[in-house]
Amino acid sequence: MLLAVDIGNTRIKAAVFEDTVLAEKFVFDKNDASVEAEKIFQKYPKIAHSILSSVGKEQDSLFLLLKEKTKMFGVNRDFTFPFQNNYSTPATLGIDRMVLASGAVMQFPGCNRLIIDAGTCVTYDFVDSENKYQGGAISPGLRLRYESMHNFTAKLPLLYPEMPDKFIGNSTAASMHSGVVNGLLYELEGFISQYKQQYQDVTIILTGGDADFLAKRLKNTIFANSNFLLESLNFLYLYTIKK
Template identity: 50%
Template sequence: MNLVIDIGNSRVKLGVFKDNTLIYKETCNIIKLHAVVSNVQQKYPLIKFALVSSVVKKHDELLKMPPTIEKVFYLDSDTLVPFKNEYETPKTLGKDRIALVTNAFYTYENRNCLIIDAGTCITYDILTAEGKYKGGAISPGILMRFKALNNYTGKLPLVDHIAELTVKLTGNSTEKSLRSGVLNGVLFEIEGVINAYKEKYQDLTVILTGGDQHFLSKNLKNSIFATSNFLLEGLNHILAYNTNS
């Protein structure tokens, strides 16, 4: 069994895998990380390997792995990955993007893939059918756009972007106008990026994941494959790749 841990700035996602099957998932506050990992190890004592992906520099102070785990890997730019990384600055490539591309490499073998992760930021990553990672783009996420309009103006309110799953083109109030501008802007942006890559790469597979995927999958016109566990699955593939190497 494998344990993968994705440590963000405030939240932590954990997954236990038996081979390639996710059998347990939990999200917790970073303060409770050590206790949660201990409980998971007690529940699944056959966990043999672990992979930690962290954006927190002092993650070793937040997490002490149980001694029963045979080997612990920490994801960084030197970690072995199955795809050819053509990013010019690999040391600055986000660990979440590495995990997402890895899962696309295995799940959609020999296919051109565009992976869209809609969370705090919206990231776009392109993996070719030959297994070459080309890079992509980073833009502000939905909540970040709403916060920017609130923070950089004197009177515009902060809008709850998940209040509704649909959005009208024309807003007849300030709040609805904000929703129209931000949400339609994001939808038009994503559609435009997808269409641009479809012109460049034939038979493009578009993968959507991230915290805002539910809203986006309901409103995007392009056919997409949406999964909430795509990043954890990618981390597990990286762990398996390194334990077998």
């Protein structure tokens, strides 16, 4: 059994895998990391291996625990990823984006892929059919948009994401929901259309904490899978590390 751990900018996501099957997924706060991980090991004593990727912030206690309990593999920049990296600043490319690109290459061979991760930030990553990683875009995530508007104005309240029923917001709340949610949906549709125009056949994968919420309203055909990063870690372990 494998424990895959994704340390994001806000939360930690972990999943227990038995070969290619995801047995259970866990989401927890960074402050509870080692306590929650201990619970996972109690529930699944057969976990012998782990794979971890982090957007950068250190999680020393979790790291030590994984090292103590499992044969741990930490994904870092020196790893031989299954794509050619054409980013002009590869040293600053997020590890999470590299894991997502790897997962897309392994799960969707031979096609152009656009991976969209709607998390703290929304990232767009494009890997062409020759497995060349080209780059993409980074924009503020859903929650970040609400929080920024509240934090950087005098009058705007802090709201939680709500699907607007109207396009024309007729109150402060309705205007903010329309601006944030419809705004992000237009952004997604706009990017997707542009990639499709340029590359015709593009497989689109939507993941991250807001994937399910956003997928409901997207017109384009996409694969929505909020576990895509964890599954990509499992694929990396199964097909590039284990063998």
